[in-house]
Amino acid sequence: YYEVFPSNNLELGLWLESERMLHPVINQKGVDTQNEVVKEEKRLRVDNSPYGKFIENIKKNLFQNHPYKETVIGKMADLDAATLDEFIAFKKKFYSPNNAVLVIAGDFEKDNAKKLISDYFKDIPKGAEITRNFPKEDPITTEINAKAYDSNIQIPASMIAYRTPGLRNRDSQVLEMISTYLSDGPSSKLYKKMVDDEKQALQIGAIPVTLEDYGMYIIFALPVGETGLNTLNNSIEEEVEKLRTDLISENDYQKLQNKFENQFVNSNSSVEGIANSLAEYYMLYGDTSLINKEIEVYRSITREEIPEVAQKYLKPNQRLVLEYLPEQNTAN
Template sequence: MINKLKLLSCFLFAGAAGFAQEVEFTEYELENGLDVILHQDNTAPVVSTSVMYHVGGKDLKNDKTGFAHFFEHLLFEGTKNIGKGEFMSIISSNGGSFNATTSLDRTYYYETFPSNKLELGLWLESERMLHPVIGEEGVETQNEVVKEERRRSYDNRPYGNVLQVVQRNLFKEHPYKDPNIGYMEDLDAATLEEFNEYFDEYYAPNNATLVVAGDIDIEETKKLIEDYFGPIPRGNEVKRSLIEEKPITETVTDTFYDPNIQLPMFLLAWRTPGMKAKDAKVLDMISTLLSQGKSSRLYKKLVDDQKQALEVAAVNLAFEDYGGYAILSLPLGDTELETLKQEIDEEITKLQTEKISQREFQKLQNTFENRFVNSNSSVSGIGESLATYDVLYGDTDLINKEIEIYRSITPEDIKRVANEYLKKNQRAEIYYLPKSDDVE
């Protein structure tokens, strides 16, 4: 099935004439359940091969955390046909680049090669899926790698545990309460059998999407994909059920002490709808309105005009099952955290009681038009967008339709969403403080 996706114009200024990009993609499914999406762009001799697995930090093993992130590392260890440590050297020696990322909801592997190395990229990803080596040596090696990452990016990094503290206050039952990287004691306690079971459960073709984007011939690429991925056996169906959270009806207060910081931080956090909901897009707009750029409401007020904050940011956390929304602020000088809370609440109240101006609204629309076009300005960006829309939204056509969702948002929607989700009794108030010697 060939679909034409119209990536419509981005207006740099209100009323400016735009331009349209058209992206074609071919989408089909192999007999083993692997979703395949192909995008042809012959303007440059470059090809991106990528696989997104529908497995992330929320997918636990026997209540143990961190398995998906661990596998992001482990699946570079080698396969029956690729020696230990050779995976990355093969890519670089053939003029390619690579990376992998894991979120709470998915894991994404991708490579970019000169287009004459397309077959190499497909072989590498099929090897990763078909028969990786999951043994004691690789597990022990990557366990140390993950521990070092945990120390570097979380435990020893200033404000490194902010997201973890937000998650634990918004979620009490759902695995979103736990950090994506997991707890080291869980990985230390995991057995080799559990790692192999986890791979068998989640890293099968019927739980994955392969995207090839760039300088390709569609029919030739289809044949190569069938050769490399067709023989991989289908796995068992992944069974998922939503773990429901009770609504937050009373303000939650938490204090966290970080030995790596000197300045305190104040955060407000709310649980919100998952990424598929239109209201999640409205919250994206509210975040931009409040804190993106020096002319945004909170930045202009707290940082520029009143000189009360060193930094302020509003962040919409887009998760699959639920969402999270957080506003964080760092005080400047002797400003009290309670003062920051009052000032932020004042701006939230304005959102809830006053419709934003047409000038602000047009600026928001321009920003999201720009963001949309930029996200699909390269074959690798298009590849990731296609995979994300297929795996997490179940609708690859959203690469075409999502901008229309943002365009359909009105000033009234912004006011409504602020009233519905940013209530004082539905939030966590978090004091993220330096740890002094007298604090246990």
């Protein structure tokens, strides 16, 4: 939750957030209303959106034990079955001061802000300690092959996905650089090869999904004309294999460094960006000083680390190959 206020309205913002934590109105009418909002969001973004279920299908194949195997937005049946008592219990468990971080960024007087925070939040009771101990996944040692069908598409897609480490692992930052190298923009290796030069793909991209316990590295491609999905997969593997065995050029390495430095500066160039970064660094990493030094992590990544990390996580026997196909209408 966030608000943007004129600096003379700091107290109003703190009052709003303390009220949300201490006195939220959770009743059957509100639950019914918000359930319908979430259902409509699911219809719009997932059920009726072209390629809207590809993440769902990747997750259920990459994860067998960890809750990441489930979707975030949930299932219609679960939304229908949710009770008022469950909503109240969820709020009580998670919406407590010891499970939250409050960030104020902007033009304010520090001592006054601290007093206001104390005035509005000191009487909110601490909640029970929350234990997060999720099941671990066994390593993937054999290629997984799967199919999924989508009634909203006409062009099939190939999805190749690898299970990767969580966000606190340095390798996750190296994988972000690999993703940028392979598919960020028209000059990236996969785009130039498969879209421009060989004209195999209408579109190609790579998505590093970095989460707390594990991550996912996903490469997707849509074929041109009669190009087969296996052809796309072979072309993708050729480029990934080069990453596993060869050093990228010094010029490409410097381009990556420039891109990540630019992203870091831009993300903290506004007051809202600074506030968001501080909250994320505290909540996920326990270290707000990363706002000044995270860029040093990327600067310290060497050319030699890139093939090491690619060899560690991006081998063919560690991947899921998902054929994402148009659902055929079987009605007579």
